[in-house]
Amino acid sequence: MSDSLVEELPKIIKQGKREAQRILEGLSKSNRITLQTNELVLPSKDSSGLFRGQIKDINSNEWFNRLIYGDNLLAMQALLAGDNNSASLRGKLDLIYIDPPYDSKADYRTKVELPDANIVQKPTVIEQFAYSDTWKHGTASYLRMMVPRLVLMRELLSEKGSIYVHIDWHVGHYLKIILDDIFGRDNFRNEIVWAYKGPSPVKSTFQKKHDVIFWYSKSNEYIFNYEDILIPYDEATLKRRGYSETTKGGIQFTGKDISEYEKGRIPNDWWDDIPSGGQISRTELVGYKTQKPQKLLNRIIKASSNEGSIIADFFAGSGTTGAVAGKLNRKWIMSDLGKPGCMITRKRMVDQDSQPFLFQSIGDYQKEQYEKSEFRTIRDLAHVIINLYGAMPFPANEGAPANAGYLKQSRTLIVVDSPSKMTGYNTLKRAQEFRNSYAGGWKKVVVLGWNFVSNIGEIITSLNDKNLEVLVIPADLLDILKTKAKYKKLIQSGKVRFSSLQYLTVKPILRAEYDKNKDKLIIEMENYVLLSPDALPLDDKNKAMLEKVITEDPLSLIEYWSIDPDYDGEVFRSKWQDYRQNIANDNDPFRVVRKAELIVPKENRKRNVCIKAVDVFGFESATVVEVE
Template identity: 50%
Template structure:
């Protein structure tokens, strides 16, 4: 007889603590997780700003490190924050408030609707999101608790001694997660179960009352948390009097007051003008409406939470200037609200749509500069643990090689199973690991292997899961027609898990070429102490639609847009007019939905004029773009001289 969830819970918590301790033990080791800054975003979405670099210098002169938007598995993000690196100190014990709104519905639809000129397509979750989703719900609520437990342990390590955590849940898993929180934070540190009551359509249900609330479990780390009572202003004197059911009196000076019970039978005057200024202390039942699609703050994200909700939490649980974190950031409401309230923030999400929406939202809000970061060279580290149940990484590499049509090389020379050959072409094939990032260094090693392995080959293929933004530039720089780079389909692991035979998959799997961005500096003209760069997007070649997780209808619609208007596939692009080759500082951005430049919500502008202080030497300009599916590409334009 199988165990009940209650019987399984102690083992789940024990295993979650053990898994968290593994990350904590590696914080100072050579294998610790690190963050890689992909973009320093200095929000500026207009085409005419002559003070960009002066703003950048002011920001970099400030000793305060930029806020952080992190893409990737939050378990790894938290491990990296705890470890710190050469650019940032460890964040252990530094965060004042953590709010999380983790997914709590196993039947939720995680598809993304993408509206393009003339059509709308459905994108299924990316391979990384699929891993996270399947890992979270493979065994129902038990798997969910196994997912959340080690993360809660690391969150406690990040909190300051006066810090607190606010966990947003509903009826699906709320009562189970409370038991886990009691174990990790201590039952004595439970402060409130807040009921968020929201309005909705009235429905008559046959067997229950309509569900109209979520809960937010508020725990402190220690016995002396920071907490500020949240006051809500009365809308009018009439509302106050009606709710209190009190009679209004007028004194000799004409001031209105009511008589309130002060205890002990005494009655005291409460002047209404003072009451209206003081407001009323909010209790643990919050009546706040959910967002609808027509709300001014809506960014079109299915699980977006209202700013009013986060405002209460952040103001109550963190001091001004304090650090707020959200490791399931979704639409970015926590970051946007913390920014408005003068708090520093760190947010992360495993979904590309989430971080793309958050970045655009913060630019739209003219946020302070922030860093967009990823989990070092291991963006798909989570895949390794998921696949570990059935495969070794070398086994997976051999499956990939066979699907590509290659024969795995003998074990003694195959580098853990990653090498294969195509006899008819005399070609070497290298299948990279799902936890590796293909970079220029990867390609140079492939060139060396083509010469040295088994006496040499005529050609080498590199099959990759994940690629550096600069990979297109790196391929161009090598000028090697005997080197080809192919993309492993992002849904391949999902297909493998559902098929017992590799041979059955062989005819359906396609390894596509990489996406590629083409841009140029049209002119560089000086005027006084400034100069203006005119930068043009010329073309965008998307990787094959076969490599994107789409149904057949959406794939056909996408092909039409690709052929008709390829630049309409770009979601976001940014410019660094003086790229140092290390940190991409975007001092100008445009994105779909930004109508300040051209009024077109479905397209980015394709030409930008960026005015910066004059530089006598040549410039190295970098342009980065993200398409509607989250694929990133980069082009570097060297030796740009004055016209």
């Protein structure tokens, strides 16, 4: 008989703490996790184009807000370790708010709205790990996920810092015990009940209409700005306390303690004055299912941080924490494992003319899926992928790499990259060298990758090698391959499709004199080639709709595009952006504009113009054009 969850809880806490300790001990290693900067976003929403503020260099002396795509456990490791461009943030955060997904068995499919079709995509493999697969073994799995993350959050908090954990009835009581253990029972400050209204079809129980928010501080010396969150007293209370109505309809105080009642009262630990998601103002909604109201974060951030404080949200969702923190002159860090959330957040911050921020990633790792599969080595997995491609792996005694195979009849080599790597320049160069040198040379090499650096299209073009082919391993393949035995059925079915990469093409960029100090650049997207719908988490009906869109108007798949008119080859500085739902440039919420006119400082040299595009599924493409 298995242990009950109450009996299992001490083991879960012990294992989670052990995992966190292992991570903390590895922070100084040379192969520690680092963050890759995909984009320095310099918000420029208006139709006239370029960001007009001062552009700072990315180095350890300058602060940049951060939006991080990827597993928050890896993101926190990177923040704790620091790197060449940024110091460690250990003990630097004054406030962490998290709204982690509940143990709710929810459906996290995403609806993609296109001009003539609505496509529903399932979560990617990595998102399924974060959400649906997390609950496969029930609440225990959820708690195992949370413990090491909460330990790392405590390490990031300053001595005057606080954490607010927003949760509902599914796991709140178990999580409270874990929070007591990690942060200390003496540092528990409040159990805040957020009560809300709204219709419900449930008639078998009292309607469940509240969440709880656990507030813990790191020490007894914590920030609490109660005067910034005071609520005005209602009229009846004021009258009881000595106020009286004047003939002009106002309130006049006649007692002695005037200051207390003029200022208002500190909120109770039950909040019923903040509307829930279904009642958020239309002007605030961003199209994200679990979006939280700004008023909720406004109260928390004002209470437990100061101007200039660093605020973090490691389950950022639609980005409400950063949106409010920016308006309140706080610094922010947000991370999320869902591409839809990160895409919405990036647009949201541009839309509100945010301060410049870094959009970073750890990569589209299938690492977690691999580690919980039955494949104990990368070699085992690579051999299965090679067989699914229709090739044969090399025997161990023939001197070939463990992840290589061949198609004998066509003299073609197959190389399978690791699910924990981003396929880029170094991988492709090694594949070329392998093709040219192994056993007297081969005709062609095919590289099969899981994840790719954002400028992979540019890299392939620069290599200009017709005998090098790069293909995408289906994103959900590891999810299908729960065991090694299942790949035989896949081979028989013939359903595995290895697709070509997506890429963006632009028309020749026109450069003209605007005045004696400025030039005009006219940049127009020409075409977008998306990887095959077979490689996307779509059912047959949605694949068919997508095929139609790809054929008729492929550029309508672009969700966001941005331009760096002076790309230095290292940091992409996004000085111009357009995105769906931005109607400053046109009136069509389902399409981006296809052409941009940028007024730039005149330079007596060639310019490297980099254009990046993100499609509705979150795939990024980049192209660099040299302009005379």
